[in-house]
Amino acid sequence: MTVNLKAPVPAHILPIPGVRLGIAEAGVRKVGRKDLTVILLDEGSAVAGVFTRNRFCAAPVQVCREHLSQVVATQDNSQVRALVINTGNANAGTGAKGLADARATTEALASLLKLKPQQILPFSTGVIMENLPVDRIVAGLPAAIADAHEQHWVQAAEGIMTTDTVPKAYSAQVVLSGQTVTITGISKGAGMIRPNMATMLGFLATDANIDPALLPALATDLANASFNRITIDGDTSTNDSFMVMATRKSAHPLITSWDSTDGKTLRIALLSVAQQLAHAIVRDGEGATKFITIRVEGGKTAEECRLAAYAIAHSPLVKTAFFASDPNLGRILAAVGYAGIHDLDQDLIALYLDDVCVVQNGGRNPSYQESDGQRVMKQSEITIRVDLGRGTAVDTVWTCDLSHDYVTINADYRS
Amino acid sequence: MTVNLKAPVPAHILPIPGVRLGIAEAGVRKVGRKDLTVILLDEGSAVAGVFTRNRFCAAPVQVCREHLSQVVATQDNSQVRALVINTGNANAGTGAKGLADARATTEALASLLKLKPQQILPFSTGVIMENLPVDRIVAGLPAAIADAHEQHWVQAAEGIMTTDTVPKAYSAQVVLSGQTVTITGISKGAGMIRPNMATMLGFLATDANIDPALLPALATDLANASFNRITIDGDTSTNDSFMVMATRKSAHPLITSWDSTDGKTLRIALLSVAQQLAHAIVRDGEGATKFITIRVEGGKTAEECRLAAYAIAHSPLVKTAFFASDPNLGRILAAVGYAGIHDLDQDLIALYLDDVCVVQNGGRNPSYQESDGQRVMKQSEITIRVDLGRGTAVDTVWTCDLSHDYVTINADYRS
Numbered sequence: 001m002t003v004n005l006k007a008p009v010p011a012h013i014l015p016i017p018g019v020r021l022g023i024a025e026a027g028v029r030k031v032g033r034k035d036l037t038v039i040l041l042d043e044g045s046a047v048a049g050v051f052t053r054n055r056f057c058a059a060p061v062q063v064c065r066e067h068l069s070q071v072v073a074t075q076d077n078s079q080v081r082a083l084v085i086n087t088g089n090a091n092a093g094t095g096a097k098g099l100a101d102a103r104a105t106t107e108a109l110a111s112l113l114k115l116k117p118q119q120i121l122p123f124s125t126g127v128i129m130e131n132l133p134v135d136r137i138v139a140g141l142p143a144a145i146a147d148a149h150e151q152h153w154v155q156a157a158e159g160i161m162t163t164d165t166v167p168k169a170y171s172a173q174v175v176l177s178g179q180t181v182t183i184t185g186i187s188k189g190a191g192m193i194r195p196n197m198a199t200m201l202g203f204l205a206t207d208a209n210i211d212p213a214l215l216p217a218l219a220t221d222l223a224n225a226s227f228n229r230i231t232i233d234g235d236t237s238t239n240d241s242f243m244v245m246a247t248r249k250s251a252h253p254l255i256t257s258w259d260s261t262d263g264k265t266l267r268i269a270l271l272s273v274a275q276q277l278a279h280a281i282v283r284d285g286e287g288a289t290k291f292i293t294i295r296v297e298g299g300k301t302a303e304e305c306r307l308a309a310y311a312i313a314h315s316p317l318v319k320t321a322f323f324a325s326d327p328n329l330g331r332i333l334a335a336v337g338y339a340g341i342h343d344l345d346q347d348l349i350a351l352y353l354d355d356v357c358v359v360q361n362g363g364r365n366p367s368y369q370e371s372d373g374q375r376v377m378k379q380s381e382i383t384i385r386v387d388l389g390r391g392t393a394v395d396t397v398w399t400c401d402l403s404h405d406y407v408t409i410n411a412d413y414r415s
Numbered sequence: 416m417t418v419n420l421k422a423p424v425p426a427h428i429l430p431i432p433g434v435r436l437g438i439a440e441a442g443v444r445k446v447g448r449k450d451l452t453v454i455l456l457d458e459g460s461a462v463a464g465v466f467t468r469n470r471f472c473a474a475p476v477q478v479c480r481e482h483l484s485q486v487v488a489t490q491d492n493s494q495v496r497a498l499v500i501n502t503g504n505a506n507a508g509t510g511a512k513g514l515a516d517a518r519a520t521t522e523a524l525a526s527l528l529k530l531k532p533q534q535i536l537p538f539s540t541g542v543i544m545e546n547l548p549v550d551r552i553v554a555g556l557p558a559a560i561a562d563a564h565e566q567h568w569v570q571a572a573e574g575i576m577t578t579d580t581v582p583k584a585y586s587a588q589v590v591l592s593g594q595t596v597t598i599t600g601i602s603k604g605a606g607m608i609r610p611n612m613a614t615m616l617g618f619l620a621t622d623a624n625i626d627p628a629l630l631p632a633l634a635t636d637l638a639n640a641s642f643n644r645i646t647i648d649g650d651t652s653t654n655d656s657f658m659v660m661a662t663r664k665s666a667h668p669l670i671t672s673w674d675s676t677d678g679k680t681l682r683i684a685l686l687s688v689a690q691q692l693a694h695a696i697v698r699d700g701e702g703a704t705k706f707i708t709i710r711v712e713g714g715k716t717a718e719e720c721r722l723a724a725y726a727i728a729h730s731p732l733v734k735t736a737f738f739a740s741d742p743n744l745g746r747i748l749a750a751v752g753y754a755g756i757h758d759l760d761q762d763l764i765a766l767y768l769d770d771v772c773v774v775q776n777g778g779r780n781p782s783y784q785e786s787d788g789q790r791v792m793k794q795s796e797i798t799i800r801v802d803l804g805r806g807t808a809v810d811t812v813w814t815c816d817l818s819h820d821y822v823t824i825n826a827d828y829r830s
Contacts, residue, residue, distance in 0.1 A: 055759040056752025056777075093748045095762065095778020128745020129779050192732055192749065233731040235746070236753035316648040316731070316817075317607055317825055324826035330543020331650070333508045334607065337471025338651035344470040347510065362471075363510020364544050402731075404822050410732055411739030 001165075001405060003291040003380050005283035008154055008169040014182045015150035016205045018042035018247025022148035023159040026140030028133055029088030029126060036137060037159035038109070038144045039083040039203065045247045046212035047080040047121070048219040052240035058092035059102040059132075060122040061239060067106070067118045083243065084109050084144075085123040085201065086137055087162050087188075092238035093129035101132040108138040112145060125162055125188065125201055125239050157186040160201055163409060164190045168280040172269045176252040176262040181208045183269055187277035191286040191410060193232035202227055202242040202277055208266050209248040211256045218258075218270070219244040225271055226278035229306075230398045232285040233406070234314040244270075282398050287405030290322050291381045297394040298348075298387040304341050305395035308386060311339035312397075319402030322382070327373030329358050336386055348389030354382065416580075416820060418706040418795050420698035423569055423584040429597045430565035431620045433457035433662025437563035438574040441555030443548055444503030444541060451552060452574035453524070453559045454498040454618060460662045461627035462495040462536070463634040467655035473507035474517040474547075475537040476654060482521070482533045498658065499524050499559075500538040500616065501552055502577050502603075507653035508544035516547040523553040527560060540577055540603065540616055540654050572601040575616055578824060579605045583695040589684045591677040594667040596623045598684055602692035606701040606825060608647035617642055617657040617692055623681050624663040626671045633685070634659040641689035644721075645813045647700040648821070649729040659685075697813050702820030705737050706796045712809040713763075713802040719756050720810035723801060726754035727812075734817030737797070742788030744773050751801055763804030769797065 019041060026036040041047070049068065051061045071080055084105060091098045106120035113120075124132065157167035171184040185204035204222070223242050255263050283291050294312050299305035312318055315335040321328040332351060337344070351359035353376040358368050376382055434456060441451040456462070464483065466476045486495055499520060506513045521535035528535075539547065572582035586599040600619035619637070638657050670678050698706050709727050714720035727733055730750040736743045747766060752759070766774035768791040773783050791797055 054749060054752035055756060056748045056761045056764070090745070093745045093774065093778060095776055097778065127743070128749060129774070130745075131779075192746075235730050235732045235749060238745075238749050238752060315650050316821070317650045320822050320825035323822065326826065328542070330505070330508045330545075330653075331607075333471045334469060334543060334650060334653045337469035337653060341470060346471045349471070359508065359544070361510055363508060363512065364546070402822060404819050406731070407735050407738065407817060407819050407822060410735035411741065 001287065001289055003283045003288050003400065005166050005280055007166050008157065010154045012171060013153045013169045014171040014173065014184055015153070016182055016184050016247060017207045017249045018045060019205045019245065020148040020150050021152040021156040022144040022146065023152065023155045024140045024143035024147060026086065026136045028086050028136060034159045035087045036140045036144050037085045037156050038141070038148060039156065040148050041081050041245060042247055043081070045079060045245055046210065046215050047243060047245050048215035049241060049243040050219050050223045052237055054236050054238050056093065056238050058090050058124060058239040059094055059098035060091055060124045061241060062099060063102045063106060064121045064241065067121055070118045079119065080121055081115050081119045082109055082113055083121045083123065083203070085160050087160060088126040089124060089130055089132050090126045090128045090239050091124040091132040094131055097131055101134040104134050105137055109141055112141055123201055123241055125160065128238060153184055153186060160186065160188040162188065163286060164188050164284050166284050168277055168284070170273045170276040172273050174265050174269045176208065176250065176266060179250050179252040181206060181250045181252065181266065183273050185273050185277050187281055189281040190284050191233060192235040192237045193230065193281060193285065203245070204243070204270065204274060205245040205247065206270065207247045207249045209250050209252055209254050210246045211254055214255070215244055215246060222270060222274040226274035229396060230278045230282050231310060231313045232282060232400055279398060282400050285400035286409045287403040288400035289380070289403055290401040292322060292399050292401065293383040293396060294399065295383060295394065295396045296386045296388065298389045298391060299393040300391035302393045302395045305388070305393050306397065307341060308336050308339040308388065309395055309397035311335040312384060313399035316402055322377065322401040323403045325374065325377040327370055327377050329373060332384060333359065344388065345390070350387040350389065352385040353377070416702065416704055418698045418703050418815065420581050420695055422581050423572065425569045427586060428568045428584045429586040429588065429599055430568070431597055431599050431662060432622045432664045433460060434620045434660065435563040435565050436567040436571040437559040437561065438567065438570045439555045439558035439562060441501065441551050443501050443551060449574045450502045451555045451559050452500040452571050453556070453563060454571065455563050456496050456660060457662055458496070460494060460660055461625065461630050462658060462660050463630035464656060464658040465634050465638045467652055469651050469653050471508065471653050473505050473539060473654040474509055474513035475506055475539045476656060477514060478517045478521060479536045479656065482536055485533045494534065495536055496530050496534045497524055497528055498536045498538060498618070500575050502575060503541040504539060504545055504547050505541045505543045505654050506539040506547040509546055512546060516549040519549050520552055524556055527556055538616055538656055540575065543653060568599055568601060575601065575603040577603065578701060579603050579699050581699050583692055583699070585688045585691040587684045587688050589680050591623065591665065591667040591681060594665050596621060596665045596667065596681065598688045600688045600692050602696055604696040605699050606648060607650040607652045608645065608696060608700065618660070619658070619685065619689060620660040620662065621685065622662045622664045624665050624667055624669050625661045626669055629670070630659055630661060637685060637689040640686055641693035644811060645693050645697050646725060646728045647697060647815055694813055697815050700815035701824045702818040703815035704818055705816040707737060707814050707816065708798040708811060709814065710798060710809065710811045711801045711803065713804045713806060714808040715806035717808045717810045720808050721812065722756060723751050723754040723803065724810055724812035726750040727799060728814035731817055737792065737816040738818045740789070740792040742785055742792050744788060747799060748774065759803065760805070765802040765804065767800040768792070
């Protein structure tokens with residue numbers, strides 16, 4: 001089940017000059033499934049990424065961090081030129097063997113592309129704690145390279161899916177100093193989603209001519225306003241990775257600051273695509289029937305707003321009430337109460353469902369009618385707004401409900 | 416569904432001299448239901464309690480805190496003499512009106528018993544954010560008082576139930592300096608269980624002659640080793656309250672320290688009953704099919720062991736895997752990884768399911784067979800043991816799995 005999420009129309013997903021994508025069947029876990037994707041970048045591209053903060057991070061995440069730091073350190077032209085992504089196996093909880101397997105994958109692809117291993121970034125997603133079938137992945141690389149094409153974004157979005165039911169791809173275009181610039185991204189993820197740097201996997205590319213020095217902070221900023229503000233089940237993955245790639249082929253003047261007109265225009269468009277990709281993960285959340293925006297305002301700090309929003313977003317009682325369209329809204333107050341804001345004054349709190357004021361001054365709004373709450377709860381898209389009444393800070397988190405299908409999917413995932 | 420939890424045999428639940436319990440039908444929410452309980456204590460009893468840390472705490476919790484502080488401050492003989500408990504309505508999220516309603520209840524009971532309102536402690540449990548039907552509760556008090564009897568512990572355990580399917584009551588006896596001393600307790604709770612001081616409601620009484628000055632710390636210590644180490648869904652309630660009552664009628668010498676022989680004997684027995692009451696809540700957890708002990712050892716501090724244990728206990732992915740008896744155990748490693756231990760070294764971690772070593776040095780144990788994991792997963796009682804490999808601290812948490820029935824129960828709770 002998805003919430004207002006449709007498969008991308010291939011004609012709407014625009015190629016990025018300098019980016020080619022190829023897909024193959026490596027038979028990682030199941031036969032007859034496109035489970036291997038390569039993304040090839042032209043020379044001169046800049047790449048940055050953010051990764052899971054899970055201390056039990058997967059081997060490919062460790063290799064990505066290592067390669068990106070080497071590329072930055074050497075300052076030569078050995079930029080990142082290829083990404084390789086497998087599904088079916090997360091290569092996490094695999095110890096020293098997993099690290100060797102991730103390295104072997106990058107070495108094999110480097111050899112085929114006549115690059116150094118540091119120019120390759122590996123990504124894996126799937127079951128944890130099983131060894132990567134590295135021979136089958138290496139054997140599949142030539143077919144993936146042979147398939148590489150600028151038009152293959154939607155196929156790549158399909159190639160990186162696991163429990164996702166719909167591929168996720170979005171594009172946007174903006175004009176910078178008279179030049180049309182394109183942004184296209186893909187993402188995957190439906191469970192084990194509580195990104196703490198980025199989502200399971202997200203790849204965003206543009207041909208905009210961005211100063212490579214701006215990219216690392218850009219990747220963090222985009223993640224913080226998109227993937228780092230969603231949750232499905234509160235389970236931060238071992239493999240979260242979000243990459244931003246700029247092929248810099250557009251002829252507009254180099255962007256060296258986000259304060260310029262071009263910089264502002266581009267940044268808004270990049271953020272819009274990143275948010276669409278993040279929202280798509282929630283809309284395809286395991287068992288999701290509702291897309292819920294949780295906006296907490298009136299905080300002393302954005303951090304405490306975020307704490308309260310995540311407490312609501314992670315409460316199984318809140319999530320099951322939304323699944324049932326039952327305005328049992330005291331559960332939201334309880335979650336705000338245990339969010340960890342130690343000097344919270346309950347008498348200042350207000351709660352709104354869309355436009356309906358449910359709670360004022362910490363108690364039920366006298367004019368609140370349950371039928372009004374019921375009307376909003378039945379919608380497939382709902383905004384919960386909490387006013388903490390103690391400041392001006394705001395933060396927003398997106399989540400979905402908790403349904404029987406979530407239990408079914410996760411009780412059966414490996415079966 | 417419950418996990419190895421049987422209704423108490425009335426003959427096994429022992430009366431406490433000086434404690435009488437009465438039950439009545441007040442029609443708080445549903446007719447024909449025993450929803451009002453009073454616990455009457457003889458003069459000379461000492462009482463202490465711990466309450467929810469939820470900042471959005473219920474009106475009765477606020478009144479309890481206020482009354483207990485007044486009783487302690489005045490140092491006169493106005494000890495707490497009665498507790499009144501209603502189900503069907505939590506009187507939380509009810510603002511100033513809720514506070515007035517809780518006070519009105521204590522005033523009415525004080526008047527009937529010829530006591531001061533401060534000698535009464537009120538407790539409520541049920542739906543949040545609806546006004547307490549205080550008139551119906553007050554009207555029910557005479558019948559509850561008339562029903563009061565030392566033998567009514569099991570009836571009281573039934574009287575405080577909400578979504579519980581089985582009443583929870585345990586007794587123990589110890590001999591202190593030749594005198595037999597009895598401990599009996601009751602508890603309730605099945606959802607919104609992640610106590611952060613105590614459980615939804617727990618009442619523990621003994622006739623032991625304990626120095627009243629020892630009681631407040633005793634209540635905290637007992638809660639910390641029992642109710643504060645369980646979780647069902649991570650939702651800390653607005654109404655959690657755990658009370659320890661000592662009628663001090665036994666003839667053994669006064670206990671003024673837990674280091675004495677009598678003190679040690681009594682403390683172990685009190686803890687045993689408190690843990691049984693806490694475990695019973697997990698065994699009756701909404702939709703529970705498994706009782707899971709999570710022991711995290713090898714930590715630098717007990718606090719970090721607790722963090723890791725709760726991360727595992729709250730992970731919907733871990734909980735659904737246990738429901739399915741599917742040894743998809745990488746999910747446990749992922750939870751440990753995001754538990755917030757910032758300098759955790761994944762290469763030192765070991766994981767055991769009962770006696771089966773699943774993970775060593777952060778990777779799959781080479782001799783681990785999935786059939787061994789499967790065998791343990793199929794049991795109804797399972798111990799997850801994680802060794803963090805960085806110290807000698809230990810902590811233990813108890814939880815249950817996440818099943819379809821949890822969703823069903825919580826999607827339908829108010830319907």
